[in-house]
Amino acid sequence: MTDRAVPNLPSRDFDATVAFYGGFGFEQDYRDEGWLILRRGELTLEFFPFADLDPASSSFMCRIRVDDVDELYRSITSAGVVEKTVGFPRVHPVVTQPSGLRIGNLIDIDGTQVNLIENPAP
Template sequence: MLVEINPKIPMRNKTATREFYLNKLGFKELGNVDYDGYLMVQKDHIQIHFFEFKELDPKENYGQVYIRTDDIETLYRSFLDRELNIHPAGHLQLKPWGQKEFSMLDHDNNLLTFGQG
């Protein structure tokens, strides 16, 4: 039986990725071993894994993660309060398919879309 999914997306710089996800988005580092070129973070019930790709061109990166939440409005406000950059086309809105969503890009151009519906 399938029980969960842990997306793996690229990162150019582990220190910068760790800084963004831990200090900006409020994730915690998962595990007690610092793997070379690999990072795992967790917040609430989700994990995101990162693999090092130093040659990644952010303009050509199409990494995406869709994250479901049960309180999108509070999450959205908390990101705005922390002055995080919401994607210009991704402000909180009700989509035609019935989901409330917003999106942001990390420093490697991975698209994080948060949704509730």
């Protein structure tokens, strides 16, 4: 197994989290009353229950780094997540940053910001 770090994110409702992330390719890998693991290829997201989370004031955040950020972004918008500047869920388009990295953002149903970052070409 390769060394790795895995985001540990809040979920107000595991069923809703599975449905939301499942819309763009994440599949449930493990679940019990206190833990949820979703996978999409090599990507892994883990969730813990946080029923009282206020999405509007959430400060949770993680980054997903992929080889094809446009494909991931299309999957998210095809699942019905729309581009907008407030509310959740929402996405912000992929743009090239001054660093040269291409980055978009997803705000999930629980207010967690997920940066969508394209791996630099070798």
